[in-house]
Amino acid sequence: MQLKKLGYKMSDVVAVITSHSHLDHMGNVEMFPNALHILQKRELYQAWWPEKFQRSSGAHIMADYDDARDFNYFALDGDLDVFGDGSITVLDAPGHTLGNSSLKLKFANGDTFVIAQDALWMRENLEGYPAGLNYSVKAYFETADRLKYMSDLENAELFFGHDEQQWKEKGNRWYK
Numbered sequence: 001m002q003l004k005k006l007g008y009k010m011s012d013v014v015a016v017i018t019s020h021s022h023l024d025h026m027g028n029v030e031m032f033p034n035a036l037h038i039l040q041k042r043e044l045y046q047a048w049w050p051e052k053f054q055r056s057s058g059a060h061i062m063a064d065y066d067d068a069r070d071f072n073y074f075a076l077d078g079d080l081d082v083f084g085d086g087s088i089t090v091l092d093a094p095g096h097t098l099g100n101s102s103l104k105l106k107f108a109n110g111d112t113f114v115i116a117q118d119a120l121w122m123r124e125n126l127e128g129y130p131a132g133l134n135y136s137v138k139a140y141f142e143t144a145d146r147l148k149y150m151s152d153l154e155n156a157e158l159f160f161g162h163d164e165q166q167w168k169e170k171g172n173r174w175y176k
């Protein structure tokens, strides 16, 4: 839907960066059978054998991605500067899941954004209140610190994965 608004077809997408394997982030992955799929290798382990609490919570729906097993994966073990110019960097940001990733985007006009995805659900997570459903609370806090310091040092705006207030304030800038 959003791609269509921007004038693209599904088949125009050559690469898909997936933060993690929860249903609301990976649910449509099978719509991109010809793309290169970039994510942490640990997240593939997470997707294929989630912990019992993740399974019983309904956070993983394997039927959403079981036909994607033989897609073309670039399985990471850490950060990746996708184009080698710092414009798109996949950040290893575990805690929410075993291999969650966040993103740093640098635009030509100098604007920098850190897209936390579910590493931080909402602003209150920066203030010592962890989001729920974490693979590791320790890794979660280490990642939260990393993203906060990165956004402070690089004067980057930090975007949260599920912050309704921020979405209302900022989301319309991109999605008209």
Ligand SMILES: [Zn+2]
Pocket (backbone or CB within 6 Å): 020, 022, 025, 096, 118
């Ligand atoms: Zn999630």
